[in-house]
Amino acid sequence: MSTQISDQQWAQFEEAGFLHLGNVMDNGELEQLQVRMDDIMLGKASIDYDRVMMQLDRDPERDNKPGPQSKGHKGETLLYRKIQDLERDALFLDYLQKPIFRSVCARAYGNETPVACFRAMFMNKPARGGTELVWHQDRWTDLDKDPMITIWTALDPAIIANGCVKLIPGSHRALINPEHGAGFLTEEHIENIVSKQEFINLELEPGDCVVLHNWTLHSSGTNSTDIARRAFSVCYMDAATQSSRGHEYAVVFGEGEMTTESIA
Ligand SMILES: O=C(O)CCC(=O)C(=O)O
Numbered sequence: 001m002s003t004q005i006s007d008q009q010w011a012q013f014e015e016a017g018f019l020h021l022g023n024v025m026d027n028g029e030l031e032q033l034q035v036r037m038d039d040i041m042l043g044k045a046s047i048d049y050d051r052v053m054m055q056l057d058r059d060p061e062r063d064n065k066p067g068p069q070s071k072g073h074k075g076e077t078l079l080y081r082k083i084q085d086l087e088r089d090a091l092f093l094d095y096l097q098k099p100i101f102r103s104v105c106a107r108a109y110g111n112e113t114p115v116a117c118f119r120a121m122f123m124n125k126p127a128r129g130g131t132e133l134v135w136h137q138d139r140w141t142d143l144d145k146d147p148m149i150t151i152w153t154a155l156d157p158a159i160i161a162n163g164c165v166k167l168i169p170g171s172h173r174a175l176i177n178p179e180h181g182a183g184f185l186t187e188e189h190i191e192n193i194v195s196k197q198e199f200i201n202l203e204l205e206p207g208d209c210v211v212l213h214n215w216t217l218h219s220s221g222t223n224s225t226d227i228a229r230r231a232f233s234v235c236y237m238d239a240a241t242q243s244s245r246g247h248e249y250a251v252v253f254g255e256g257e258m259t260t261e262s263i264a
Contacts, residue, residue, distance in 0.1 A: 001024060001100075002100070003098075003099035003100050003103060004099075004100070004103045005019075005100070005103045005104055005107055009021075010107050013211055013213065015170070016169045016170060017167075017169060017170055017171060017172030017173075017212070017213040017215070017216035018167060018169065018202075018210055018211060018212050018213065018216055019210065019211040020208070020210050021100065021151075021208075021209050021210065021211060022208055022209070023205070023207040023208050023209070024098060024100050024101075024209060025095075025207050029095065029207075030155070030206055030207040032091055033091060033092070033095060033155060033232065034155050034156075034206075034230070036089065036091050036092070037122055037155060037230055037232075038078060040052075040083060040086075040089070040122075041076075041077065041078050041080050041083070042076050042077075042078070043073050043075075043076050045089065047088060047089050048088065049071075049072055049073040050071055050072055051071060051085055051088060052071060052072070052073075052083060052084070052085045052086075052088065053069055053070065053071055053082070053083065053084040053085055054070075054071070054072060054073060054074050054080060054082075054083050055067050055068065055069045055070075055074075055080065055081050055082040055083070056074050056075075056077070056079060056080055056081060057079045057080060057081040057124065057125075057126050057129050057130065057131055058081070058129070058131045059079070066081045066082075066131050067081075069082065078124075078126060078228065079126050079129060080122070080124055080126075081123070081124055081126075081130075081131055082121060082122065082123055082124070083121065083122040083124075084119050084120065084121045084122075085119075085120065086120040086121065086122060086232070087117045087120040087250050087252065087258060087263075088263055089263075090260040090263060092120055092232065093120075093252075093258065093259075093260055093263065094260055095153075095232070096117065096120055096151075096232075096234045096252060097252055097253070097257075101151055101234075101236070102115075102253050104149060104151065104211055104236075105149060105236050105253055106253075108148045108149045108236075109148070109149075109236075109237075109238050112254075113238055113239070113240075113254065114238075114239035114240075114251050114253065114254025114255050114256070114257070115236050115237065115238065115239055115251070115252060115253040115254055116236070116237055116238070116239040116241065116249035116250060116251050116252060117234060117235070117236060117237075117249060117250050117252045118143075118147050118235040118236070118237045118241075118249060119233075119234070119235050120232070120234045121232070121233045121234070121235075122230065122231070122232055122233075123220075123230075123231045123232075123233055124228060124229070124230050124231070125162055125163035125220070125222060125223035125228065125229040126223065126228050127162075127223060127225065127226045127227060127228050128223060128224070128225070128226065129222065129223055130162075130163045130220075130221070130222040130223040130229070131222065132219075132220075132221055132222055133219055133220045133221075134184060134185065134190070134219055135184075135185045135189070135190055135194050135217055135218070135219040136180075136182065136183045136184040136185060136217070136218065136219065137171075137172075137175060137176065137177075137183035137214065137215045137216070137217055137218075138150055138183055138212075138214040138215070138218075138235060139175065139182075139183040139214055139215065140181060140182055140183070140243075141178075141179075141180075141181045141182075142181070142243050142244045142245045142247075143237070143241050143242070143243055143244075144241060144242045144243075144244075145237070145238055145240070145241045146214060146215070147214050147235050147236065147237035147238075147241070148213060148214050148215075148237075149211065149212075149213070149214065149235070149236045149237075150211075150212040150214055150233055150234065150235045150236075151209055151210070151211050151212070151233070151234050151236070152165065152202075152209060152210050152212055152231060152232075152233045153207070153208070153209040153210075153231060153232045153233070154204040154205065154206055154207065154208050154209070154229075154230075154231055155206060155207075155230035155231055155232060156206050156227060156228055156229050156230050156231075157203075157204070157205060157206055157227065157229075158202065158203060158204040158229055158231065159201075159203050159225075159229075160201050160203065161223070161224050161225045162223040162224070162225045162227055162228070162229040163220050163221045163222050163223045163229050164201050164202050164203050164204070164220065164229065165201075165202040165218050165219070165220045165231075166199045166200065166201055166202065166218060166219050166220060166221075167199060167200060167202060167212070167216050167217060167218040167219075168194065168197050168198070168199050168200075168216065168217040168218075169198075169200060169216075171197070171215070171216055171217040172213035172214075172215040172216040172217075173215070174215075175215060176189050176193060176217070177189055183215075185217075194217065199217075214235065236252070236253075237249070239251045239254065
């Protein structure tokens with residue numbers, strides 16, 4: 001397995017706005033990540049839960065909306081929708097710092113540019129659940145530079161029926177709704193732009209990963225199967241990026257990078 005992105009792969013990424021990298025995991029790594037993820041949800045992991053954003057999936061018996069996105073454990077259940085700050089977990093940090101991902105970031109941001117983790121996020125569509133995610137581009141108006149790279153890894157089979165990601169190839173060349181704080185499209189944009197273009201379903205094997213240009217339009221549905229659709233999504237940005245909300249981001253590649261020993 002090469003630890004470098006080839007010129008041909010990079011050209012494909014630039015053309016289509018995404019690149020299928022396949023499985024870059026070591027033996028046994030997928031199972032370790034799957035188990036760790038469930039342990040985190042079940043409150044069994046040795047991680048500082050007060051520093052981890054955890055959001056429950058929608059609950060049809062409550063108001064059918066996902067719970068608040070706030071720090072801290074919300075109960076011993078696998079029915080979480082989103083969990084962030086996973087760079088604080090040694091296994092996930094180790095995975096997101098793979099040499100091949102370093103090579104992707106070096107292509108995107110330059111060999112000498114330190115890279116920070118905007119977010120290291122678990123996205124889950126629990127069995128027979130999940131929350132619709134509308135079409136959007138991954139960009140945030142509080143940042144003074146747009147991040148360009150997200151690497152999305154399937155921890156389970158990702159198929160249409162369990163809510164795989166859908167994306168529009170080549171849509172990374174222009175921002176559709178720059179006014180929206182988090183890149184979400186309006187219903188008009190969806191009707192006038194998305195519905196006139198071909199999308200693809202990103203069906204993946206467990207362990208496979210895909211590099212996404214952050215501006216590539218994507219969305220995902222719900223899960224009508226008995227198999228969860230767990231995924232780990234990491235957004236990498238130039239470490240010099242500033243947030244007007246004053247957020248601090250961990251450097252993961254380059255000078256001062258976080259290591260499994262330095263997780264506070
Ligand atoms: O996992 C999903 O369904 C969507 C994830 C997403 O929007 C992202 O990783 O940026």
